[in-house]
Amino acid sequence: xxxKHDRQKNEKGRNDPRAQAALPIDPAVKARQFxxxxxxxxxxxEDQHRWFLLEKExxxxxxxxGFQWMETPMLEESALFVKTIGRGTDIVDQEMFSFETQGGExxxxxxxxxAAMVRAxxxxxxxxxxxxxxxxxxxxxxxxxxxxxxxxxxxxxxxFEVLGDASPLxxxxxxxxxxxxxxxxxxxxxxxxxxxxxxTCRPTYIEQLTQYYREHRSSICAECKKRLGKNVLRxxxxxxxxxxxxxxxxxQSVDALCEACKDHFMRLLEYLDERDVPYMLQPTLVRGLxxxxxxxxxxxxxxxxxxxxxxxAPASKLALAGGGRYDGLVEFLGGRPTxxxxxxxxxxxxxHAVRNAASTVPEPVxxxxxxxxxxxxxxxxxxxxxxxLRQQGIPVAHSFxxxxxxxxxxxxxxxxxxxTLIVGQKEVLDHTVLIRDxxxxxxxxxxxxxxxxxxxxxxxxxxxxxxxxxxxxxxEPDEPLDPEDIEVL
Ligand code: HAM
Numbered sequence: 190x191x192x193k194h195d196r197q198k199n200e201k202g203r204n205d206p207r208a209q210a211a212l213p214i215d216p217a218v219k220a221r222q223f224x225x226x227x228x229x230x231x232x233x234x235e236d237q238h239r240w241f242l243l244e245k246e247x248x249x250x251x252x253x254x255g256f257q258w259m260e261t262p263m264l265e266e267s268a269l270f271v272k273t274i275g276r277g278t279d280i281v282d283q284e285m286f287s288f289e290t291q292g293g294e295x296x297x298x299x300x301x302x303x304a305a306m307v308r309a310x311x312x313x314x315x316x317x318x319x320x321x322x323x324x325x326x327x328x329x330x331x332x333x334x335x336x337x338x339x340x341x342x343x344x345x346x347x348x349f350e351v352l353g354d355a356s357p358l359x360x361x362x363x364x365x366x367x368x369x370x371x372x373x374x375x376x377x378x379x380x381x382x383x384x385x386x387x388x389t390c391r392p393t394y395i396e397q398l399t400q401y402y403r404e405h406r407s408s409i410c411a412e413c414k415k416r417l418g419k420n421v422l423r424x425x426x427x428x429x430x431x432x433x434x435x436x437x438x439x440x441q442s443v444d445a446l447c448e449a450c451k452d453h454f455m456r457l458l459e460y461l462d463e464r465d466v467p468y469m470l471q472p473t474l475v476r477g478l479x480x481x482x483x484x485x486x487x488x489x490x491x492x493x494x495x496x497x498x499x500x501x502a503p504a505s506k507l508a509l510a511g512g513g514r515y516d517g518l519v520e521f522l523g524g525r526p527t528x529x530x531x532x533x534x535x536x537x538x539x540x541h542a543v544r545n546a547a548s549t550v551p552e553p554v555x556x557x558x559x560x561x562x563x564x565x566x567x568x569x570x571x572x573x574x575x576x577x578l579r580q581q582g583i584p585v586a587h588s589f590x591x592x593x594x595x596x597x598x599x600x601x602x603x604x605x606x607x608x609t610l611i612v613g614q615k616e617v618l619d620h621t622v623l624i625r626d627x628x629x630x631x632x633x634x635x636x637x638x639x640x641x642x643x644x645x646x647x648x649x650x651x652x653x654x655x656x657x658x659x660x661x662x663x664x665e666p667d668e669p670l671d672p673e674d675i676e677v678l
Contacts, residue, residue, distance in 0.1 A: 228334070228342030230537070239540045242374055247327065247347050250370045253579070253586060254362065256325040256349055261305040263329065267297040273304040273518060275479025277420030284332040286342075298331035303480065303515065303531055304522075306350045311524035320353030320527075321590050327536075339507040339538050347539075350531035352519065354590045357453045358568065360484045360514065361460035362589065363532050365572075367488050367510055368466055369579065371539070375546040377491045378509065379467045383474040384454040385422070385442045387482050388517065394445035395421055405435045426477045441472035450483055457484060463569050464576050467491070476511060480521070484530065485513035490542050509542060510534040557584045558644060559601035559627075563594055563613040571612045574622065574640075581641055583648070601627060607651055608644065 225231060232240060251258070267287050274280050286298040299305055306324055309315075315322045327347045334340045349366065351359055364380050371378050386394055399421045406414060409424065409432050416423045425436055446454065461468050468486075476485045487508035512532030519527035558578060562571035568589060578585040588600040594611065601609045611623040611632070620637045624644070635643050 226342065228336035228340075230341065230343070236540060236544075239543045240536070243347070243536065243539060243543070244327065246370055246373045247325070250366055250373075251325040251349070253584060254323070254349075254366050255586060255588065256323040259306065259309060259324040259326055260328065261299075261302065261309055261326070263299055263331075264296045265299055265305055265308070267295045269304050269308055269522075270297055270300060273307070273478075273480050273522065274301065275420065277416060277423050278477050278479060279334075279423075279426070280332060280477065284334055286331045286333055300330060300332045301478070302326055302328075302330070302346060302348050302533065303350060303478075303518070306348075306531070307352070307515075307518050307522055307524070307529065310352050310527075311519060311522055315352065316519075316525055316527060321359070322352045323349070324352070325349045339535075339541065341537060345536035346533040347536055348531060348533035350529065352529045353527050354530070355516070355528040356590060357457035357484075358460055358572065358589055360453075360457045360530055361464070361466070361572070363512065363530060364461065364466055364468070364486060364488075365464050365576065367512075367532055367534070369576075370534075371488065371509065371542075374539075374543050376509070376539070376542045377546075378488050379469055379491050380461075380486055380488055381471040381474055381508075382468045382484070382486045383442060383471050384446060384450055384483050385475055385481060385485055386446050386450045390445050390447035390450055391442075391482075394440065394442050397440040397445060398422070398424075401439055402435075408435050420479070422475045422479075423477065425473050425475045436473050439473060442475070443470075443472060453483055460569065460572060463573055476513060480515040480518045481513040482516045483514045485511075486532075487511045488532075488534075507538055508535070509538050557586060557604065557606040558648075559597070559604060559606045559609040560585060560587045561594060561597035561601065561609055561611045562589070563592075563611070564617075566617045567612040567614055570617045571610075574610065574612065577641070578644075581645075583641075583644060598625075608647065610640070610644075 267285065270285060271281050276282065280300045285300055287295065288297075289295055306326070310322060310324075325348065328345060329343055330346050331343055333342055336342060349363065351363065364382075368378055368380065385391065399417070402409065402413075402417050402421060402424055406417065409417070410427065410429045413424045413427050413429070413432050416427070424432070425439065427433070427436070443454070458468075471487075474485055474487065475481075476487070488510040489506070489508055510532055512530065514528070514530040516528040516530075518529055519525065560571050560575045560578070562568045571587070572589065575585055575587055586601070586604050586606065588597050591597050591600065598609060605627075607627055609625040609627055611625055613623075616622055616634075619634075621634045622637060622640050623632050624635055624640075624647075625632045
């Protein structure tokens with residue numbers, strides 16, 4: 190029996206537009222089963238283990254490479270993305286989930302995170318912290334793309350952003366980190382790489398490109414004809430077969446680089462060579478976002494594996510990750526001039542690749558080592574050493590963006606590592622490394638070829654009974670190392 194006050198409540202509800210909006214009154218809607226929206230997915234079953242595996246390795250990688258976690262909101266002002274990603278890009282022109290809130294704010298579900306991280310860097314005054322500020326994130330992103338293999342409307346990214354480091358070594362480290370991270374979950378990849386120059390040299394390139402495409406206007410698609418007038422670099426993003434053909438003969442950005450950009454790019458390649466990073470120059474790679482300067486790159490599954498893995502599933506041919514430098518972005522958003530760079534991995538694409546690869550994950554070793562360097566040659570050698578130690582499963586940290594030994598030893602102290610390895614010019618010439626015991630402050634020279642076994646011995650000793658140690662002496666200022674303090678092993 191329906192009581193009077195219930196009946197009154199029902200009557201009231203029927204007249205209340207909010208209650209009506211909340212109730213699915215259409216019987217057809219009531220009868221059918223709900224599904225996820227097009228281009229969106231539930232993650233469950235076996236995939237959950239792959240997600241956890243990637244998350245675990247990402248966390249470890251972030252820690253080893255000195256990144257702090259940052260989570261930003263899923264909604265931002267639409268203008269943030271329009272301004273940074275740029276009009277004329279597919280993301281801004283076609284793919285944003287945008288709407289107006291009840292309060293009249295124009296907002297968008299985030300299609301990517303670099304703009305938001307830079308917004309956060311400025312908003313929280315992070316330029317006052319020691320630079321570079323290294324941030325990492327993991328979360329959902331939204332693009333109203335045409336759903337197809339490897340392209341979702343809700344997808345997830347894992348990203349690393351570095352703010353305040355102009356060195357090409359930072360670019361190299363990001364690529365090394367990406368290759369290692371994917372390697373740690375069983376995926377072999379290549380880095381596709383280009384430099385698109387800076388505000389000095391880019392205008393020349395844009396002129397050359399515009400000229401070229403004007404000459405070939407009749408052979409490009411209708412969309413590219415529009416892009417040509419608005420944002421010619423975006424013509425290079427087009428995947429139409431006819432446009433791809435014209436692109437193959439287009440002028441290349443590397444030929445128009447100014448001296449500073451050329452030097453940056455050459456040094457980056459040297460660092461990559463030093464670590465045998467598998468890279469391929471991709472002269473027309475420009476990436477579909479406007480904020481990039483100099484280095485742009487994408488990480489792809491190595492071709493034979495991609496083909497063998499899934500009968501050439503299209504998703505395996507798509508980039509697992511993409512990134513680059515954005516040296517003007519902080520200033521563009523109202524901050525101080527601050528160089529920046531980053532990378533984001535598409536998690537669903539990585540998971541797809543893990544499914545196609547046999548993966549084994551080494552357990553992290555407990556004790557840690559810090560690699561410090563003094564001088565350019567030493568930095569290169571230290572970079573190599575850093576990789577060698579990680580390969581051997583020795584958890585190792587660095588602060589390559591710092592030049593002075595004192596500053597680096599301070600970082601090592603803060604990380605509480607038991608040993609710091611110091612590489613100076615002399616060590617490079619002598620093929621040696623200095624091991625500094627961070628508790629006792631004693632430093633010893635070790636020949637490069639004996640370093641790993643010596644470290645392994647010391648680290649395993651630390652796991653057993655420790656010798657009595659004296660407190661560490663204060664860190665010396667940046668002076669040449671005193672040979673008197675050093676006992677040759
Ligand atoms: P992006 O290339 O647009 O770059 O996206 C990075 C990665 O996210 C892609 O390589 C891909 O794996 C994944 N991804 C993108 N769109 C989709 C989609 N519709 N469905 C599935 N996966 C997708 C950026 O987002 C830049 N913020 C990267 C960056 C960080 N640059 C500097 N820092």
